[in-house]
Amino acid sequence: MPALQxxxxxLIAEHQNMPGALLPLLHAIQDxxxxxxxxxxxxxxxALSLSVAEVHGVVTFYHHFRTHKPxxxxxxxxxxxxxxxxxSEALEAHAxxxxxxxxxxxxxxxxxxxxxxxxxxxxxxxxxxxxxxxVYGRVSAADLDSLIAEAKA
Amino acid sequence: MTTKxxxxxxxxxxxxxxxxxxxAIALEAKTRGLNIEIIRNGSRGLYWLETMVEVATEQGxxxxxxxxxxxxASLFDADFLSANVENTxxxxxxxxxTEEIDWLKKQQRLTFARVGITDPISLTDYIAHDGxxxxxxxLQLSAADIVKTVTDSGLRGRGGAAFPTGIKWKTVLGCEAExxxxxxxxxxxxxxxxxxxxxxxxxxxxxxxxxTIAGIAVGATQGYIYLRSEYxxxxxxxxxxxxxxxxxxxxxxxxLASGKAFHLEVRRAAGAYVCxxxxxxxxxxxxxxxxxxxxxxxxxxEGLFGKPTVVNNVIxxxxxxxxxxxxxxxYADYGMGRSRGTLPIQLAGNLKHGxxxxxxxxxxxxxxxxxxxGGSATGKPIRAVQVGGPLGAFLPxxxxxxxxxxxxxxxxxxxxxxxGIVAFDDTVDMxxxxxxxxxxxxxxxxxxxxxxxxxxxxxxxxxxxxxxxKDTVKNIKLVRDLSDTMLNGSLCAxxxxxxxxxLSAMNHFPEDFGIAKA
Numbered sequence: 001m002p003a004l005q006x007x008x009x010x011l012i013a014e015h016q017n018m019p020g021a022l023l024p025l026l027h028a029i030q031d032x033x034x035x036x037x038x039x040x041x042x043x044x045x046x047a048l049s050l051s052v053a054e055v056h057g058v059v060t061f062y063h064h065f066r067t068h069k070p071x072x073x074x075x076x077x078x079x080x081x082x083x084x085x086x087x088s089e090a091l092e093a094h095a096x097x098x099x100x101x102x103x104x105x106x107x108x109x110x111x112x113x114x115x116x117x118x119x120x121x122x123x124x125x126x127x128x129x130x131x132x133x134x135v136y137g138r139v140s141a142a143d144l145d146s147l148i149a150e151a152k153a
Numbered sequence: 154m155t156t157k158x159x160x161x162x163x164x165x166x167x168x169x170x171x172x173x174x175x176x177a178i179a180l181e182a183k184t185r186g187l188n189i190e191i192i193r194n195g196s197r198g199l200y201w202l203e204t205m206v207e208v209a210t211e212q213g214x215x216x217x218x219x220x221x222x223x224x225x226a227s228l229f230d231a232d233f234l235s236a237n238v239e240n241t242x243x244x245x246x247x248x249x250x251t252e253e254i255d256w257l258k259k260q261q262r263l264t265f266a267r268v269g270i271t272d273p274i275s276l277t278d279y280i281a282h283d284g285x286x287x288x289x290x291x292l293q294l295s296a297a298d299i300v301k302t303v304t305d306s307g308l309r310g311r312g313g314a315a316f317p318t319g320i321k322w323k324t325v326l327g328c329e330a331e332x333x334x335x336x337x338x339x340x341x342x343x344x345x346x347x348x349x350x351x352x353x354x355x356x357x358x359x360x361x362x363x364x365t366i367a368g369i370a371v372g373a374t375q376g377y378i379y380l381r382s383e384y385x386x387x388x389x390x391x392x393x394x395x396x397x398x399x400x401x402x403x404x405x406x407x408x409l410a411s412g413k414a415f416h417l418e419v420r421r422a423a424g425a426y427v428c429x430x431x432x433x434x435x436x437x438x439x440x441x442x443x444x445x446x447x448x449x450x451x452x453x454x455e456g457l458f459g460k461p462t463v464v465n466n467v468i469x470x471x472x473x474x475x476x477x478x479x480x481x482x483x484y485a486d487y488g489m490g491r492s493r494g495t496l497p498i499q500l501a502g503n504l505k506h507g508x509x510x511x512x513x514x515x516x517x518x519x520x521x522x523x524x525x526x527g528g529s530a531t532g533k534p535i536r537a538v539q540v541g542g543p544l545g546a547f548l549p550x551x552x553x554x555x556x557x558x559x560x561x562x563x564x565x566x567x568x569x570x571x572x573g574i575v576a577f578d579d580t581v582d583m584x585x586x587x588x589x590x591x592x593x594x595x596x597x598x599x600x601x602x603x604x605x606x607x608x609x610x611x612x613x614x615x616x617x618x619x620x621x622x623k624d625t626v627k628n629i630k631l632v633r634d635l636s637d638t639m640l641n642g643s644l645c646a647x648x649x650x651x652x653x654x655x656l657s658a659m660n661h662f663p664e665d666f667g668i669a670k671a
Contacts, residue, residue: 019458020438020439023421027421061442063424064382064423082575085503118593121349122164122347124165124501124504125201125203126502135165135167137165138169
């Protein structure tokens with residue numbers, strides 16, 4: 001995919017002179033492309049004077065970065081203690097059942113990738129989920145159903 | 154006449170539909186030919202009342218909540234825009250004057266003085282509400298005097314470790330270096346905490362001002378805010394505020410024509426809990442895996458890129474402006490013992506009235522859970538509370554009279570941490586919670602030290618055996634041995650404090666582990 005690589009090379013050129021450039025660069029790539037293609041590692045490594053192993057090490061250390069194309073939407077369900085106290089376990093099970101996927105998987109229609117998250121900072125309104133960049137609070141199974149329906153539409 | 158209507162832009166308010174409510178109110182006003190000005194303020198932190206809509210009146214702001222889109226037409230029918238407090242038949246959602254709401258009135262808001270009141274990204278509004286007074290005072294003082302003021306205020310690190318802020322600053326001030334840094338730890342990953350998020354979304358200028366004062370105090374010209382990636386709204390607010398502050402000369406090469414420079418940049422984290430630990434945070438900022446460093450050297454001496462670095466939590470830094478504005482003694486007059494000032498407490502989990510309560514140290518858990526929290530959301534008895542995030546101890550009802558104070562919590566083998574309180578009702582299974590503590594540690598361990606990396610996984614396995622009823626007595630002893638190794642042998646607080654939730658669950662709720670209560 002030369003177009004993809006050209007885009008990534010542009011982002012590399014934009015970020016490579018920042019102090020501590022790797023994380024901002026990886027964010028920029030994921031924001032623009034949706035994931036960090038492994039094919040980009042050599043280009044990143046060369047521009048930042050790192051080894052490919054170092055780039056791979058950083059990408060895989062952080063839960064936020066993904067190396068495969070996600071679905072059109074990302075649904076994150078909070079698994080942390082506050083949400084557990086308000087029934088998030090049932091919500092997780094419900095989501096997995098309706099979407100017919102486990103965590104880190106994408107629905108067959110490519111609409112939704114399901115991810116766990118450990119706190120969204122919405123703990124006074126648990127249980128919480130995040131769909132793309134928006135947080136939802138006091139989420140019931142029915143609320144989740146309508147969010148999923150909206151995302152699939 | 155144009156009426157001012159306040160609708161929060163805080164992400165918890167948005168999570169309850171604030172955006173849709175704002176659109177509906179704008180539309181309804183237009184349809185009815187009424188002039189309104191909608192201001193997207195911060196949240197007051199009474200989250201069970203979100204979306205809370207406020208209307209400016211001559212007597213003060215009048216609040217309505219929780220407002221849903223379906224309530225909007227009836228609010229207009231009840232003429233809520235010309236609300237006055239003497240109205241004998243107010244709308245069912247009327248809460249009266251915001252400032253008179255008991256839950257808010259009983260608080261002592263110092264760090265959160267402006268939160269919910271102002272438009273978060275308006276510099277004019279910030280300055281009109283006492284903003285930048287602290288910086289102006291700081292610019293009149295010597296570096297050593299700024300540090301002394303912070304030390305004398307008694308402020309201790311609000312991220313959880315409670316290390317005196319002024320002493321950390323003094324170390325950095327005393328280091329000779331061509332470059333020093335101020336790093337704000339905004340990787341607020343503890344479940345049950347959201348005060349950092351609230352400051353960044355709802356009053357970002359106060360954090361910027363605090364970091365600028367820190368920079369002047371220790372001689373640092375560059376600051377970084379390491380912000381967790383789960384907070385997209387905070388990122389937008391911070392970047393907007395930094396741009397406004399820079400344009401007005403509050404950041405840049407020549408702060409308010411003082412000849413002093415301070416630059417600020419937000420860097421996004423990437424979902425690793427361990428990066429809330431200061432040395433792994435610095436590794437991450439340098440573009441590396443967030444692996445914990447050995448200490449010494451202290452970050453104050455060899456921190457970011459090997460240079461002297463102040464690493465402070467959002468709340469610590471955001472508290473500095475009021476200390477420089479009103480003086481060290483003003484702040485130190487609040488609190489008890491060696492815990493001076495106020496703590497922004499976050500009421501979370503299974504509580505009826507969750508939200509942000511800022512109070513002087515010394516209030517008891519029981520007062521917070523019942524007087525403020527209103528008891529459990531489910532209406533069942535509160536059986537356990539976890540204070541201080543996933544590495545904090547679980548406390549049973551018999552400990553609810555403990556006052557919030559760093560030393561009082563240490564006495565009962567618990568931690569105050571970042572001030573998050575998560576309540577659980579009597580359906581909680583404490584063996585499952587202990588298992589989760591190990592599981593979380595296994596997921597988030599950076600992998601550098603063995604007790605944390607291996608211990609957490611072995612912990613999950615042994616707790617599974619206990620849950621299955623296999624050799625309970627022997628396996629409980631094994632968990633205690635393992636916890637001892639993790640407590641004493643881990644490199645940082647992740648492995649070193651995971652035994653807090655595990656052992657406290659076991660000690661206070663043995664019946665959930667299949668053993669009789671002592």
